[in-house]
Structure formats: C-alpha cells, structure tokens
Amino acid sequence: YSDLWDFIGDDTIFGASVPVWSALIIAIIAHIALTRSRIGWHILAVGGSRRSAHNAGIQVRKMVFLTYVFSGFTAGLAGFLFATRLSGAGIGTGHGLEILALTAAVVGGNSLGGGRGSIVKGLMGAIIVLVMTNGLIRLGYGTGTNQMVLGILLAVAVTIDIRWLKNRHKVLNEMYVAPVYLNMVDAPSAEAGSGTKYELNSKLSQARSIGLGEVEGPEDVILDRNDNLYCGTRHGEVVRFFAPDYTEWEVFAHVGGFPLGLAFDKDDNLISCVGAMGLYSITPDRKVTRLTAETRRSLTSIVDDAVLRDPNDLDIAPDGKIYFTDSTKRYDAHDWTLDSIENRGTGRLLVYNPEDGSTKTLLDGYHYTNGVTIAHDKKSLLFCETWTCRIHRYWLEGPKKGKAEILIDDLPGYPDNINRASDGTYWMAWLGMRTPSFDLSLRHPDFRKRMTRRLPQDEWLFANVNNGGVVKFDDSGNILMTLGDLEGKSHPSVTSMREHKGQLFIGGILNNRIGVFDIEGADKTWTAPVDYWGEK
Structure with missing residues (x-):
C-alpha cells in the first residue's frame, strides 16, 4: 500500500483521524447545500412530493438522478475510508453497515416519508448508534446481540416515524398556533337599517x-x-x-x-x-x-x-x-x-x-x-x-x-x-x-x-x-x-x-x-x- 493509504487509515490531524475530518467536511458542505442552495431546496421538495415539485417547475428526474449520483459518491468514499482503517478490503468488508446507516438516519429524526431531514439529524443518529454499539461491545456482548438491539431500535424508530407522519398535521396545528393579544378599533355597524356609512344592502x-x-x-x-x-x-x-x-x-x-x-x-x-x-x-x-x-x-x-x-x-x-x-x-x-x-x-x-x-x-x-x-x-x-x-x-x-x-x-x-x-x-x-x-x-x-x-x-x-x-x-x-x-x-x-x-x-x-x-x-x-x- 502507498504512504497516502497508510496516512488516511492510521494518522491523525489535531487529534482526530482523517476519516473523521473527511466526514465533518462532507457534512458541512452537504448541510450548506441542503439548507442554503436552490438544488438543496429542490431535493427536499422532490422528496416531499414529486407531483407538487413537478407542478412547481422543478426538474424531478434531474434531481433524482443527482441525488443517486451523490449518494453513490458518498457510499464509495465511505467504503474507501473504511478499507483504509482495516488496511485492506474483501468481499465481506462493510457487510451490515447499511443497517447501521439506516438506523442512524431514522433514529436521528429523518423521515422515511421524505421531504423532511437534515445532515445534523443524521450525525446525531450516527453518534447515538456509535455510542450504543461500542457500549455493548465493551460490556462483552457479541455481534448477535448488537444486531438484535439495532433491529429493535430501528423497528421502534420506524413505528414512531410512521405514527408521526400520520398524525403530525393534527399535532402541529394544535401546538403551532400561538395567539397574541389584539384590541380592535370599534367600528360602526354595517347592518341593514343601521343608517351608518357602512350600511349594507341587497x-x-x-x-x-x-x-x-x-x-x-x-x-x-x-x-x-x-x-x-x-x-x-x-x-x-x-x-x-x-x-x-x-x-x-x-x-x-x-x-x-x-x-x-x-x-x-x-x-x-x-x-x-x-x-x-x-x-x-x-x-x-x-x-x-x-x-x-x-x-x-x-x-x-x-x-x-x-x-x-x-x-x-x-x-x-x-x-x-x-x-x-x-x-x-x-x-x-x-x-x-x-x-x-x-x-x-x-x-x-x-x-x-x-x-x-x-x-x-x-x-x-x-x-x-x-x-x-x-x-x-x-x-x-x-x-x-x-x-x-x-x-x-x-x-x-x-x-x-x-x-x-x-x-x-x-x-x-x-x-x-x-x-x-x-x-x-x-x-x-x-x-x-x-x-x-x-x-x-x-x-x-x-x-x-x-x-x-x-x-x-x-x-x-x-x-x-x-x-x-x-x-x-x-x-x-x-x-x-x-x-x-x-x-x-x-x-x-x-x-x-x-x-x-x-x-x-x-x-x-x-x-x-x-x-x-x-x-x-x-x-x-x-x-x-x-x-x-x-x-x-
């Protein structure tokens, strides 16, 4: 392997490994793109409702294509960084990590229904899953227990997400409305026969x-x-x-x-x-x-x-x-x-x-x-x-x-x-x-x-x-x-x-x-x- 391969896999920069810095840089770029750019807004709109996005003039197929391209790029980069950490790669390298990624995304609060999600939520979910899996390993539990706990966590998160998607409009309407005080100016009557300047007729x-x-x-x-x-x-x-x-x-x-x-x-x-x-x-x-x-x-x-x-x-x-x-x-x-x-x-x-x-x-x-x-x-x-x-x-x-x-x-x-x-x-x-x-x-x-x-x-x-x-x-x-x-x-x-x-x-x-x-x-x-x- 080359020196660059060893550097990425083993060395640190300011106390953090190269994969960690790579993840942070990509997360910051993706967060800015998703929340502050037109393409990010379009991606969220397509995820929420393709028909509505199409009616709004968004090129739906183009956005879907770009999303898959970026997902493939980040998946490939993750595989490369993971291989450098292991100093090698094989047919089983990274097997099961897709479950970890899915669990992290859902646990972090990203919706399976699309249109609602963020990079920050994904990072929070990843930290939760990482702490939980490392904790189970340190307690002496094997791979089977880890997978079982992840499966239960994923099932609970999916259930909550589905229930939330079904009832969120009702809950948000009840909690979102925040009335304030307003004292209206007295007005003349508009009733028929009132004789005011606003009196209505038929x-x-x-x-x-x-x-x-x-x-x-x-x-x-x-x-x-x-x-x-x-x-x-x-x-x-x-x-x-x-x-x-x-x-x-x-x-x-x-x-x-x-x-x-x-x-x-x-x-x-x-x-x-x-x-x-x-x-x-x-x-x-x-x-x-x-x-x-x-x-x-x-x-x-x-x-x-x-x-x-x-x-x-x-x-x-x-x-x-x-x-x-x-x-x-x-x-x-x-x-x-x-x-x-x-x-x-x-x-x-x-x-x-x-x-x-x-x-x-x-x-x-x-x-x-x-x-x-x-x-x-x-x-x-x-x-x-x-x-x-x-x-x-x-x-x-x-x-x-x-x-x-x-x-x-x-x-x-x-x-x-x-x-x-x-x-x-x-x-x-x-x-x-x-x-x-x-x-x-x-x-x-x-x-x-x-x-x-x-x-x-x-x-x-x-x-x-x-x-x-x-x-x-x-x-x-x-x-x-x-x-x-x-x-x-x-x-x-x-x-x-x-x-x-x-x-x-x-x-x-x-x-x-x-x-x-x-x-x-x-x-x-x-x-x-x-x-x-x-x-x-």
Missing part, C-alpha cells in the same frame, strides 16, 4: 352570473383590452371567458397552486400571485414563467422567512415594478384562516423589479396584508390589512416616500382586494364581516390557545367569512357606496371586483360563479388596461 343579489357551477374559487377577476374575462381557480388554472356574453370559456393556462391576485402589465402579460408558489407571468401565447418565489431573509429571524408562503395580491407601477403582498410568513395559502386565530403580524409588502429580477421587502409586521392597488396619482399605493380591518397608504414618491400611513381604520368588515374605479375612486372587497364574539376573543389569547388545544378544528371560533360585500371610497378614506347580498344567495363573500365599461365583475374565493353588476352612472368607456397603460 344590491349584489341583482348581479348576473357568469360560469355558474363551472368555476371554483375565482378569488380575483380581471379583463383584458378585448373585454375577455380571466379568473383563477382552486385547480391551479387560469380560466378565460370570451366576450361579449361570457358563455364560452377555456383554460387559458395551467399554473399549479392557487392563482390569486391578477394584473396585466404594459405588454399584456398576465401577472399572478400564486398561493404557496410565488409570483408568475403568463404571456399572451400562454407561456408560464416564475418571476420570484423568495425575498431576502430577515436579519433578526431565527426561521428562514425568505420563501413566499402566501403571495396574495399585486399591482404594477408605471415603471414596471410589481408591488405585491405576502399575507403571512407562518402559514401556507391553504391554511390562511388559521392566521386569523393567531393574528400575529407577519404579513408584508414587497416589490419585484423586472429589470434585475430582485425582490425586496418594503414593509413587514402587518396582520395579513392583502389587496394592493396603485393610486390614481401614481405617487402612492393602497393596501389592505385584513385582520385589523384597515387600509394603508404607502408612498412611492414625495417627502413621505417609503413611509406608510393608515387611511381607514374603522372598517366593520375584513378587506380583501382593492381596485381602481372609473371616477377616480376605489373599489374594495369585503371578505366577511366582524362579529362581537371574535373581536372579544382577540383580546383573550389564552382563550384561543386553549381552544386550539382542546377542541377539534371544526369547532374553533374563526373570523366570519360567510358574508361580505363591496365598498367604494375616495383618496381621503370617505365611504361613498356599499353593495351587499344580505341573504347570501349569490355573493355572500366577496374577495375581488373589477370595473369595466360600466359594469362591476365580482369574484369570491368561496364562490362558484362570477357576478356582473351594472353600475349606475359609471363611465361605459373606461377600462383598467387603458387607464394603466394607455391605448395601443
């Missing part, structure tokens, strides 16, 4: 239906220059209804996830916030491209908050920058209602710059940031804070540039999307209405904590999203008009509305239709694409 019950029973969850709606109507669905599709009667429709593009907020840019590309996936662009010829799925990690955050978990709504400034909201950093899009119970300020406002592909967090710490629209004067934008029932203004220009201020703070309902109106004002959707019982619970976080620990989820007290409406307001925050459906037959919950040529198109994340309401006295020539980008 005008939305007169709205005509588009796509009744043909679409599920049109959270946002938008119209193009040719009067065609678009909406997202819970099936991960963007659907297009053809003008003028909107009776015929097609799947315009399959994006995956849940397309939420929609906006057209100056080149007629449809930009969408896709729940749990990021910000996407769909060209007129239906090419789907992901623009961004992450932002810069917060310097003070222990948990990595760079990934966009619930991108919700967006609007595009004249310079092409895309301003959008990420409603919560703690819950994925399908668990958005849980954020109402916890009510921590983890929502944020972000901007994507298409010139350099960068994403920047502008504001953080809001209670479920939601709808956003560029103001008519283009010097500021308006965005909603759903769970605190507020509308904020963020300044893009002027002496207040980069600062936010409250425009409306006494809403009796939960605001969702905001869009421009033809007369220089704004439309705002009400997802649902506040209730005294839920407002009271927000002042008692211990009550909500006990509720999530002791009651099944279908008996929890959630924010009311079963009835809502539409509100019209001006730049000063004055309420000008309200629209509702008091009986809740057609549009009990409204998440979006778009004015187009004298009509208001209405969407709802919990609805199975799009509504069309005729606006009295509205400009029948006004369209949002022309208002934003001019004639073509």
Whole structure:
C-alpha cells in the first residue's frame, strides 16, 4: 500500500483521524447545500412530493438522478475510508453497515416519508448508534446481540416515524398556533337599517352570473383590452371567458397552486400571485414563467422567512415594478384562516423589479396584508390589512416616500382586494364581516390557545367569512357606496371586483360563479388596461 493509504487509515490531524475530518467536511458542505442552495431546496421538495415539485417547475428526474449520483459518491468514499482503517478490503468488508446507516438516519429524526431531514439529524443518529454499539461491545456482548438491539431500535424508530407522519398535521396545528393579544378599533355597524356609512344592502343579489357551477374559487377577476374575462381557480388554472356574453370559456393556462391576485402589465402579460408558489407571468401565447418565489431573509429571524408562503395580491407601477403582498410568513395559502386565530403580524409588502429580477421587502409586521392597488396619482399605493380591518397608504414618491400611513381604520368588515374605479375612486372587497364574539376573543389569547388545544378544528371560533360585500371610497378614506347580498344567495363573500365599461365583475374565493353588476352612472368607456397603460 502507498504512504497516502497508510496516512488516511492510521494518522491523525489535531487529534482526530482523517476519516473523521473527511466526514465533518462532507457534512458541512452537504448541510450548506441542503439548507442554503436552490438544488438543496429542490431535493427536499422532490422528496416531499414529486407531483407538487413537478407542478412547481422543478426538474424531478434531474434531481433524482443527482441525488443517486451523490449518494453513490458518498457510499464509495465511505467504503474507501473504511478499507483504509482495516488496511485492506474483501468481499465481506462493510457487510451490515447499511443497517447501521439506516438506523442512524431514522433514529436521528429523518423521515422515511421524505421531504423532511437534515445532515445534523443524521450525525446525531450516527453518534447515538456509535455510542450504543461500542457500549455493548465493551460490556462483552457479541455481534448477535448488537444486531438484535439495532433491529429493535430501528423497528421502534420506524413505528414512531410512521405514527408521526400520520398524525403530525393534527399535532402541529394544535401546538403551532400561538395567539397574541389584539384590541380592535370599534367600528360602526354595517347592518341593514343601521343608517351608518357602512350600511349594507341587497344590491349584489341583482348581479348576473357568469360560469355558474363551472368555476371554483375565482378569488380575483380581471379583463383584458378585448373585454375577455380571466379568473383563477382552486385547480391551479387560469380560466378565460370570451366576450361579449361570457358563455364560452377555456383554460387559458395551467399554473399549479392557487392563482390569486391578477394584473396585466404594459405588454399584456398576465401577472399572478400564486398561493404557496410565488409570483408568475403568463404571456399572451400562454407561456408560464416564475418571476420570484423568495425575498431576502430577515436579519433578526431565527426561521428562514425568505420563501413566499402566501403571495396574495399585486399591482404594477408605471415603471414596471410589481408591488405585491405576502399575507403571512407562518402559514401556507391553504391554511390562511388559521392566521386569523393567531393574528400575529407577519404579513408584508414587497416589490419585484423586472429589470434585475430582485425582490425586496418594503414593509413587514402587518396582520395579513392583502389587496394592493396603485393610486390614481401614481405617487402612492393602497393596501389592505385584513385582520385589523384597515387600509394603508404607502408612498412611492414625495417627502413621505417609503413611509406608510393608515387611511381607514374603522372598517366593520375584513378587506380583501382593492381596485381602481372609473371616477377616480376605489373599489374594495369585503371578505366577511366582524362579529362581537371574535373581536372579544382577540383580546383573550389564552382563550384561543386553549381552544386550539382542546377542541377539534371544526369547532374553533374563526373570523366570519360567510358574508361580505363591496365598498367604494375616495383618496381621503370617505365611504361613498356599499353593495351587499344580505341573504347570501349569490355573493355572500366577496374577495375581488373589477370595473369595466360600466359594469362591476365580482369574484369570491368561496364562490362558484362570477357576478356582473351594472353600475349606475359609471363611465361605459373606461377600462383598467387603458387607464394603466394607455391605448395601443
């Protein structure tokens, strides 16, 4: 054998053998790659769900191939290092070590279900197995006893892992929700006959239906220059209804996830916030491209908050920058209602710059940031804070540039999307209405904590999203008009509305239709694409 062979097998560096140093170096490199690189995130995503990874645009076969290549490389390296320690190799060298490796991985806490694991857990498991086997040898037990104990340990670890995979969502939901104190501002009543500025009516019950029973969850709606109507669905599709009667429709593009907020840019590309996936662009010829799925990690955050978990709504400034909201950093899009119970300020406002592909967090710490629209004067934008029932203004220009201020703070309902109106004002959707019982619970976080620990989820007290409406307001925050459906037959919950040529198109994340309401006295020539980008 060569001197290098003897050095690797017998010599030490700073008191530790060469194989130990090799293992540490590889572990550090693998840990950084798995937790801080795109390829590592892709590997974890493929391990968790190949179908979901494919829908997110990940090259699944490539990731699987690279994983097997790296596994083969590390297995070969381990065999080489083991042979140097034994000063030779034979047909039985390393026999049974695969059981040790598997036991170490499972005992350390790496899931057999895939998608969850780490190098640190593997090292911890290896240390546990090493200490246990060496301890048994020093106590005088033979190889058979060692293998039996390892088998029992592996069986117990696998059983716990399977049980955990089966029940972890229930356990995590109960333990993860951590409510905080929130004192809501008193708001005027919106009940019929109350006589307040927010008094609702049943005008939305007169709205005509588009796509009744043909679409599920049109959270946002938008119209193009040719009067065609678009909406997202819970099936991960963007659907297009053809003008003028909107009776015929097609799947315009399959994006995956849940397309939420929609906006057209100056080149007629449809930009969408896709729940749990990021910000996407769909060209007129239906090419789907992901623009961004992450932002810069917060310097003070222990948990990595760079990934966009619930991108919700967006609007595009004249310079092409895309301003959008990420409603919560703690819950994925399908668990958005849980954020109402916890009510921590983890929502944020972000901007994507298409010139350099960068994403920047502008504001953080809001209670479920939601709808956003560029103001008519283009010097500021308006965005909603759903769970605190507020509308904020963020300044893009002027002496207040980069600062936010409250425009409306006494809403009796939960605001969702905001869009421009033809007369220089704004439309705002009400997802649902506040209730005294839920407002009271927000002042008692211990009550909500006990509720999530002791009651099944279908008996929890959630924010009311079963009835809502539409509100019209001006730049000063004055309420000008309200629209509702008091009986809740057609549009009990409204998440979006778009004015187009004298009509208001209405969407709802919990609805199975799009509504069309005729606006009295509205400009029948006004369209949002022309208002934003001019004639073509």
